[in-house]
Amino acid sequence: MKLPVPAQRADDRADLRIDDLARAAGTTVRNVRAYQDRGLLPPAVRRGRANVYQQAHLDRLRLIAELLDRGHTLAGIKELLDAWESGTGLGGVLGLVAEVTAPWTDEEPVLLGRAEMVERFHGVEDRQAIAHAVRLGVLLPVPASAGEDAAEFQVPSPDLLDVAVELHALGVPLPAVTAHLEELRRDIGHLARRFVEFSAVHIFVRYAGHQLTDDEAAEAVGTVRRLRPLARTAVDAELARAMRLEATRLLDAAVTGPLRELVRGEF
Numbered sequence: 001m002k003l004p005v006p007a008q009r010a011d012d013r014a015d016l017r018i019d020d021l022a023r024a025a026g027t028t029v030r031n032v033r034a035y036q037d038r039g040l041l042p043p044a045v046r047r048g049r050a051n052v053y054q055q056a057h058l059d060r061l062r063l064i065a066e067l068l069d070r071g072h073t074l075a076g077i078k079e080l081l082d083a084w085e086s087g088t089g090l091g092g093v094l095g096l097v098a099e100v101t102a103p104w105t106d107e108e109p110v111l112l113g114r115a116e117m118v119e120r121f122h123g124v125e126d127r128q129a130i131a132h133a134v135r136l137g138v139l140l141p142v143p144a145s146a147g148e149d150a151a152e153f154q155v156p157s158p159d160l161l162d163v164a165v166e167l168h169a170l171g172v173p174l175p176a177v178t179a180h181l182e183e184l185r186r187d188i189g190h191l192a193r194r195f196v197e198f199s200a201v202h203i204f205v206r207y208a209g210h211q212l213t214d215d216e217a218a219e220a221v222g223t224v225r226r227l228r229p230l231a232r233t234a235v236d237a238e239l240a241r242a243m244r245l246e247a248t249r250l251l252d253a254a255v256t257g258p259l260r261e262l263v264r265g266e267f
Contacts, residue, residue: 160181
C-alpha cells in the first residue's frame with residue numbers, strides 16, 4: 001500500500017529537488033528512491049514538469065533514520081507506518097517502541113583508550129580477553145573496523161568493566177572473567193525471557209490481536225515503566241538469597257569440627 005501524498009502546510013519550506021531533500025535528511029538519493037519503492041516515503045509532488053518534495057517528506061525521512069538508528073528493520077518501520085495510516089496514532093506506538101527499546105539502565109557509555117584500559121588492569125594486555133570482550137559487546141572498537149586492535153573503545157557498561165577490574169585484582173585471569181560473563185549472559189537471558197513471557201501472558205495479553213490506540217499505547221508505556229524496576233528488584237532479592245545459600249554450602253564443605261556445625265545451623 002502506497003502512503004498518501006502529505007497535504008501541503010502553510011509552514012512547509014520551499015519545494016526541494018530530490019538531491020536537496022537527500023542532503024537535508026543526511027541520506028542519499030538512492031535511499032530516497034528505495035524508500036519510495038518500499039512505500040515508506042510518499043511520492044513527490046508534481047510541479048509543472050518537475051517532481052518536488054516538501055517538509056513532510058523531510059520529516060518522514062528523519063523519522064525513518066531515527067527508527068533505523070534504534071535498530072528497526074525497514075520491514076518493521078513499514079508496519080509501524082502502515083499502522084499509522086490505518087488510524088493508529090504513530091505517536092503512541094513510537095512512544096511504546098522507544099520505551100521498550102531504550103536502554104534499561106541509567107548507565108552512560110564512556111570512551112576508553114587502550115593504554116588507559118591496560119593500565120586499569122595493572123599493565124596486563126591480554127589480546128585473547130580483549131577479543132572475547134569485543135565479541136560480547138563489552139568493548140566496542142572505535143572505529144568498528146579496527147576490531148580488537150583498536151586504540152580506543154566505547155564501553156557501554158562502565159559498571160561491568162569495573163567488575164572485571166575488581167575480579168582481576170582479586171586474582172582471576174582475564175580469560176576466565178570473559179568466559180564467566182558469557183556463561184552469565186546465557187543464564188540472565190533465560191531469566192529475562194521468563195520474565196517477558198510471564199508479563200506477556202498475564203499483563204500484555206490485553207493488547208494483543210488489534211492495533212493499539214494512543215491511549216492503549218500510553219497505558220502500555222506506563223506498564224513497562226512499572227515492570228522494569230520490579231524485574232530488577234526480584235532478581236536482586238533472589239540472587240542475594242541464592243548467593244548466601246551457595247556460599248554457605250561451599251563453606252560447609254570446606255570446614256571441619258565445631259565450625260561445621262555452626263555453618264550447618266545456617267541452612
